[in-house]
Amino acid sequence: xxxxxxxxxxxxxxxxxxxxxxxxxxxxxxxxxxxxxxxxxxxxxxxxxxxxxxxxxxxxxxxxxxxxxxxxxxxxxxxxxxxxxxxxxxxxxxxxxxxxxxxxxxxxxxxxxxxxxxxxxxxxxxxxxxxxxxxxxxxxxxxxxxxxxxxxxxxxxxxxxxxxxxxxxxxxxxxxxxxxxxxxxxxxxxxxxxxxxxxxxxxxxxxxxxxxxxxxxxxxxxxxxxxxxxxxxxxxxxxxxxxxxxxxxxxxxxxxxxxxxxxxxxxxxxxxxxxxxxxxxxxxxxxxxxxxxxxxxxxxxxxxxxxxxxxxxxxxxxxxxxxxxxxxxxxxxxxxxxxxxxxxxxxxxxxxxxxxxxxxxxxxxxxxxxxxxxxxxxxxxxxxxxxxxxxxxxxx
Numbered sequence: 001x002x003x004x005x006x007x008x009x010x011x012x013x014x015x016x017x018x019x020x021x022x023x024x025x026x027x028x029x030x031x032x033x034x035x036x037x038x039x040x041x042x043x044x045x046x047x048x049x050x051x052x053x054x055x056x057x058x059x060x061x062x063x064x065x066x067x068x069x070x071x072x073x074x075x076x077x078x079x080x081x082x083x084x085x086x087x088x089x090x091x092x093x094x095x096x097x098x099x100x101x102x103x104x105x106x107x108x109x110x111x112x113x114x115x116x117x118x119x120x121x122x123x124x125x126x127x128x129x130x131x132x133x134x135x136x137x138x139x140x141x142x143x144x145x146x147x148x149x150x151x152x153x154x155x156x157x158x159x160x161x162x163x164x165x166x167x168x169x170x171x172x173x174x175x176x177x178x179x180x181x182x183x184x185x186x187x188x189x190x191x192x193x194x195x196x197x198x199x200x201x202x203x204x205x206x207x208x209x210x211x212x213x214x215x216x217x218x219x220x221x222x223x224x225x226x227x228x229x230x231x232x233x234x235x236x237x238x239x240x241x242x243x244x245x246x247x248x249x250x251x252x253x254x255x256x257x258x259x260x261x262x263x264x265x266x267x268x269x270x271x272x273x274x275x276x277x278x279x280x281x282x283x284x285x286x287x288x289x290x291x292x293x294x295x296x297x298x299x300x301x302x303x304x305x306x307x308x309x310x311x312x313x314x315x316x317x318x319x320x321x322x323x324x325x326x327x328x329x330x331x332x333x334x335x336x337x338x339x340x341x342x343x344x345x346x347x348x349x350x351x352x353x354x355x356x357x358x359x360x361x362x363x364x365x366x367x368x369x370x371x372x373x374x375x376x377x378x379x380x381x382x383x384x385x386x387x388x389x390x391x392x393x394x395x396x
Contacts, residue, residue: 069206070368071322076202077347077364080195087188094181101174104167111164224290230325231297235384241318241331241339242384263358266313266334273312273392274358276342277365277376279303285388297386298341298379305374307365309342311356312380312393320348320362326377327369330362343377344369 283289283300315334323329326343330350333339346366356362367374380389 066206066370067322069202070327072202073206073366074322074328074345074347074368076195076198078349080192081347081349083188083192083195087185087192090181090185090188094178094185097174097178097181101171101178104171104174108164108167108171111167115161115164224293226325227290227294231294233324234326237319237323238331238339238381238384241333242337242381263314265336266315266338267336269313270392272394274310275301275393276312276340276378277301277303277307277309279307279365279375282375285386285390298377299389300375300377302373302375303365305346305364305366307376308361309345309363309365309376310359311362312340312358313338314356314358315340316355317350317352317362320350320352322368325369327371328363328366332356332362337383339381341377341379341381343379344371344375346374 279301280303281299282302283296285296285299287296288294289296309330311332313332313334315332317330318333318339319329319331321329323343326341328343328345328348330342330345330348331339332342342363344365344367345363346368347364348362349364350356350362365374365376378389380387380392
């Protein structure tokens with residue numbers, strides 16, 4: 001290689017190394033910036049949560065009792081979900097261990113048969129030792145073949161015996177493992193039963209608190225007043241959320257509402273969004289509510305208790321907490337000024353600040369917020385104003 005060639009090769013290597021260092025430095029800087037933006041976002045959300053303590057205003061003692069019961073049910077349900085998830089995982093592991101033991105038992109029987117067959121073959125040969133075989137043969141070639149065959153036979157026999165012993169050892173090791181898993185599953189099941197019993201007790205408390213609250217709002221005027229107050233509080237909440245989304249550096253960063261590879265923006269998904277839960281549409285956007293004096297700002301979907309509630313589009317949770325007459329509420333920011341709201345949940349699966357994918361479970365259907373029936377109240381907002389979700393959700 002000439003001096004000039006070596007120079008060019010060195011220059012090329014130097015350039016590549018410099019480029020690699022730049023890429024690594026850029027990635028590290030981007031990660032640090034994203035981490036800082038997320039920390040800033042968390043502070044913004046914490047500040048927002050504190051403000052909401054004042055937004056909710058003064059609520060009656062009975063309403064607070066109802067809220068306390070529903071929040072306790074949420075915690076118990078979350079705990080039950082965690083135990084149930086762990087229970088399924090442990091059960092899968094137990095089944096895998098049992099399947100492995102079953103396969104080993106079958107292998108053990110097969111190996112026993114192979115060893116027995118080898119023993120019969122050895123007896124057929126007269127169970128001769130190598131010395132006897134040597135004395136009984138006249139042809140050197142034949143003697144060599146017999147000696148090799150004898151050697152191969154013994155090696156195969158020893159190999160099968162070794163695998164047989166390994167199988168037995170593994171079976172012996174699996175037995176206490178299976179017993180341990182069985183005990184763990186029993187303890188988890190008992191814990192799950194206890195959580196469900198506590199939940200049943202809290203649900204009874206909720207029913208009593210709900211009955212007392214409903215006594216306060218017997219006539220339509222009182223219901224209308226309460227509904228108007230709940231709407232005012234929600235509007236105040238959304239104004240603060242929208243304001244923070246618009247002004248926060250963290251919330252305006254690309255890391256805030258990350259666009260999945262090949263994904264579409266919210267504005268491009270009109271008429272193609274998935275339904276937030278499986279159920280029956282009972283109330284449409286704009287339909288009359290309470291003697292026609294107030295209209296629905298979203299859609300109410302009747303659904304069974306515990307049904308999954310999914311995010312209709314990717315985004316980031318900006319609120320996940322109890323909020324007055326809307327009960328356990330989740331608000332997701334999708335960017336471009338679009339928000340989706342999911343109210344009256346039984347339990348929440350996401351926390352404020354967490355990113356969500358389209359179709360990802362974020363809550364479970366319930367009746368929190370003093371609802372008599374179970375279902376999901378769903379809204380889509382643009383720049384803080386409610387828009388018809390029926391125009392955005394896929395038909396069918």
